[in-house]
Amino acid sequence: GAVVSQHPSRVICKSGTSVKIECRSLDFQATTMFWYRQFPKKSLMLMATSNEGSKATYEQGVEKDKFLINHASLTLSTLTVTSAHPEDSSFYICSARRTGPGYTFGSGTRLTVV
Amino acid sequence: GENVEQHPSTLSVQEGDSAVIKCTYSDSASNYFPWYKQELGKGPQLIIDIRSNVGEKKDQRIAVTLNKTAKHFSLHITETQPEDSAVYFCAASRAGGGADGLTFGKGTHLIIQP
Numbered sequence: 001g002a003v004v005s006q007h008p009s010r011v012i013c014k015s016g017t018s019v020k021i022e023c024r025s026l027d028f029q030a031t032t033m034f035w036y037r038q039f040p041k042k043s044l045m046l047m048a049t050s051n052e053g054s055k056a057t058y059e060q061g062v063e064k065d066k067f068l069i070n071h072a073s074l075t076l077s078t079l080t081v082t083s084a085h086p087e088d089s090s091f092y093i094c095s096a097r098r099t100g101p102g103y104t105f106g107s108g109t110r111l112t113v114v
Numbered sequence: 115g116e117n118v119e120q121h122p123s124t125l126s127v128q129e130g131d132s133a134v135i136k137c138t139y140s141d142s143a144s145n146y147f148p149w150y151k152q153e154l155g156k157g158p159q160l161i162i163d164i165r166s167n168v169g170e171k172k173d174q175r176i177a178v179t180l181n182k183t184a185k186h187f188s189l190h191i192t193e194t195q196p197e198d199s200a201v202y203f204c205a206a207s208r209a210g211g212g213a214d215g216l217t218f219g220k221g222t223h224l225i226i227q228p
Contacts, residue, residue: 006157034215043203044158046215093157095215103148103207103216105157 002028002098006106013084013113021079021109023094029074030096034103035067038091050077084113116141118206120219128227133194135222137204138186144206147180148216149189152201161202162189191224199226 003026013019023033031052036044048069049057056069066088068080077096081088094106117140127133139147145166150158164171164178164187171178175194180187191198201223205216 036215043218043220044216046217049215091155102160102163105150105159108155108157110155 002102002104004030004094004096004104004106006094006109008109009107010110011112013111015085015113016083018080018082019084019111021081021092021094021111023077023079023096023106025075025096025104028096028098030077030098031074032097033071033077034095034097035069035077035079036093036095038093038108040091044093081111084111086113089113116144116206116208116217118204118217118219120204120222122222123220124223124225126225126227127194129194129196131194133189133191133198133224135189135202135204135224136186137188137206137219138184139206139217140185141206141208142185143208144217146207147178147187148205149176149178150203150205152203152221158203194224194226196226196228199224 005024007022033050035047037047038044046059047062050069050071052071052074058064071077089112091108093108095103120137148163149161151161152158162176162178164180175192177190201221203221204219207216208214
């Protein structure tokens, strides 16, 4: 149980275009989802907290206009990287809160902007 | 905010020996401490977690200890096997209350030498 499905696993896009990443909780309802960013050989850094039906809360230094988060249902949160540039290339990972203190992670999306 | 320090950054042990990874945290309000294993190109997988009302937890070859007074917690892997080779992250959160995400340590690259 408690599976989080993240798609796509890999995406290559041209500079200036936008990319949408989806995160779905398959067998539970996730009122809160989190989006992390991970650079090669580095740790996961929390970007934003996504709450169903309300605006996302962004961590300091994360541009909310560049990283658009939508959490329209209890099972789906999306992250859209707008006007992507090579420096946005990274590994993006979503996570959903489970009942109790646990968190379940998606498998991640490798974004490469060329 | 929370700050999690993790050591060592790289740990090489002989197959069959034990491995210990240590973390410290700064926020005394943190009450949930999970450990994740991450393989290359994949999302983190929870291997064990501990809440602040418990001092130790064990699951087969893996154990975690928590010292709330000193604000540090450790991961112990006994009888290491080649498949234990991966990057391990400790994390902390105030998961009992609101919708806080996880703060991760910088990771430990565990190498099991055959």
